[in-house]
Amino acid sequence: MSVSDYELVRAWRQVLDLCRLEAGQTVTLLTSADTNRQTLRCAILAVRDRGAIANRLDLQPTNGGVSLSRDPLAYVGTTPLTGNRAAVEMLKASDLVLDLMTLLFSAEQHEILAAGGRILLAVEPPEILVRMVPTAEDRTRVLAASARLRAARSLRVTSAAGTDVSFALGDYPMLEEYGFVDAPGRWDHWPSGFLATWSNEGSARGTIVLAPGDILLPQKSYVTAPVTLRLDGGYVRSIEGGYEADHLRDYMESFGDPEVFAVSHIGWGLQRRAHWSVLGFYDREASIGMDARACAGNFLWSTGPNNEAGGTRDTACHIDIPMRNCTVKLDGVAVVRDGRLVEG
Numbered sequence: 500m501s502v503s504d505y506e507l508v509r510a511w512r513q514v515l516d517l518c519r520l521e522a523g524q525t526v527t528l529l530t531s532a533d534t535n536r537q538t539l540r541c542a543i544l545a546v547r548d549r550g551a552i553a554n555r556l557d558l559q560p561t562n563g564g565v566s567l568s569r570d571p572l573a574y575v576g577t578t579p580l581t582g583n584r585a586a587v588e589m590l591k592a593s594d595l596v597l598d599l600m601t602l603l604f605s606a607e608q609h610e611i612l613a614a615g616g617r618i619l620l621a622v623e624p625p626e627i628l629v630r631m632v633p634t635a636e637d638r639t640r641v642l643a644a645s646a647r648l649r650a651a652r653s654l655r656v657t658s659a660a661g662t663d664v665s666f667a668l669g670d671y672p673m674l675e676e677y678g679f680v681d682a683p684g685r686w687d688h689w690p691s692g693f694l695a696t697w698s699n700e701g702s703a704r705g706t707i708v709l710a711p712g713d714i715l716l717p718q719k720s721y722v723t724a725p726v727t728l729r730l731d732g733g734y735v736r737s738i739e740g741g742y743e744a745d746h747l748r749d750y751m752e753s754f755g756d757p758e759v760f761a762v763s764h765i766g767w768g769l770q771r772r773a774h775w776s777v778l779g780f781y782d783r784e785a786s787i788g789m790d791a792r793a794c795a796g797n798f799l800w801s802t803g804p805n806n807e808a809g810g811t812r813d814t815a816c817h818i819d820i821p822m823r824n825c826t827v828k829l830d831g832v833a834v835v836r837d838g839r840l841v842e843g
């Protein structure tokens with residue numbers, strides 16, 4: 500159900516406070532055809548309330564004619580900034596970019612961040628933004644987990660359903676998502692509250708068994724029957740099961756790019772205000788599924804690009820797969836046990 504402008508402006512004020520936005524700084528709100536009007540309206544009010552400049556850069560949508568899904572995260576890599584030098588320069592000249600469009604996994608995003616820019620993605624519906632407005636405690640919890648992941652050299656995931664997969668770590672940076680951008684060069688996503696990295700290229704190997712209730716994104720579906728994926732050499736080599744396995748395989752093969760089967764980021768959810776059950780209450784296109792990605796105790800793995808982490812793989816197909824009831828171990832020490840965060 501809806502939230503009031505008052506609630507959403509108050510949430511934006513909290514976010515801009517955590518981003519340490521200063522009076523006189525320039526904010527560019529990046530919008531396109533699917534931007535939520537209330538989110539835009541309330542963001543501008545909060546930016547102006549801090550005495551900052553609020554510019555809007557509205558770009559033409561892209562990929563609609565090639566993507567099989569309308570979800571903005573389904574087809575990544577090229578964005579309305581691709582080849583759009585004037586737009587990139589405006590964003591690089593901004594102190595803060597509020598991405599109400601979705602730039603994720605794009606070379607242009609990297610260029611803007613490398614120039615010291617800050618980008619905060621916010622495209623979930625207003626009520627989800629309000630429910631998961633970021634806090635300093637979210638940052639503390641994500642960074643504490645990140646220190647452990649950064650020090651680890653192996654990540655192994657097992658489950659009663661039959662998952663037993665391992666990844667070597669160390670070649671890629673951390674993806675620390677706590678919902679605000681408090682330093683130059685940072686990208687983040689409101690709402691979030693999870694941690695990830697990329698496994699060393701070629702290292703992912705083993706079996707992942709998706710059990711009923713595990714989630715496929717951007718399909719926005721709960722798996723209803725086991726799907727078995729065999730991983731070797733950093734790639735998904737087979738996807739077996741019922742029609743849901745066929746649907747996943749058919750969708751990935753539709754890109755005509757073998758790189759879509761590469762393993763992308765791996766990590767786990769840390770957000771206690773995110774809930775596994777939310778996906779069951781939303782129409783497929785009403786949300787991009789951040790509750791599923793961030794809910795505390797999930798194991799989140801994905802397939803496709805690694806350019807976000809400095810790699811060269813920019814395949815357009817990105818599948819996010821949050822799983823329940825897994826045990827995640829870093830160098831043999833559990834950080835998630837049977838789907839629950841190991842505290843301390």
Ligand SMILES: O=c1ccc(O)c[nH]1
Nearest residue numbers: 572676688691801819
């Ligand atoms: O916030 C996000 C959203 C999707 C994704 O694949 C990574 N991080």
